[in-house]
Amino acid sequence: MPPKSIIRFLSKILLHNDWECWEWTAYKNQDGYPRFHFCGRDYYAHRASYELFVGPIPEGMTIDHLCGNTVCVNPTHLEPVTREENLYRRWRSYHAALEREEYVSEPHEYEHSFGSF
Numbered sequence: 464m465p466p467k468s469i470i471r472f473l474s475k476i477l478l479h480n481d482w483e484c485w486e487w488t489a490y491k492n493q494d495g496y497p498r499f500h501f502c503g504r505d506y507y508a509h510r511a512s513y514e515l516f517v518g519p520i521p522e523g524m525t526i527d528h529l530c531g532n533t534v535c536v537n538p539t540h541l542e543p544v545t546r547e548e549n550l551y552r553r554w555r556s557y558h559a560a561l562e563r564e565e566y567v568s569e570p571h572e573y574e575h576s577f578g579s580f
């Protein structure tokens with residue numbers, strides 16, 4: 464990432480004193496995932512953050528938010544996983560939430576986000 468883009472990237476992050484997540488304040492897509500544009504391309508900001516602070520994301524891997532907060536771009540909260548692992552984790556947390564009856568009132572909204580990446 465070019466230095467000018469790095470400065471712009473960092474300016475989009477809001478750090479909360481009492482919250483470890485780095486909140487993305489700029490553009491997000493319709494599914495709520497942060498987006499960042501540089502070098503003529505549109506990237507997921509959490510993927511850009513991982514590559515900026517940690518290193519290249521292995522081919523074919525997706526980035527999982529360990530904190531479960533989709534607007535977070537803190538690289539220590541991000542982990543490259545296979546698409547299957549990511550789906551499995553979502554499925555697991557979806558069913559855990561169902562057991563807690565968190566999503567019973569709005570299942571369609573959550574199911575939409577389930578297939579959105």
Ligand SMILES: [Zn+2]
Pocket residue numbers: 483484485530531532535536537540
């Ligand atoms: Zn986080």
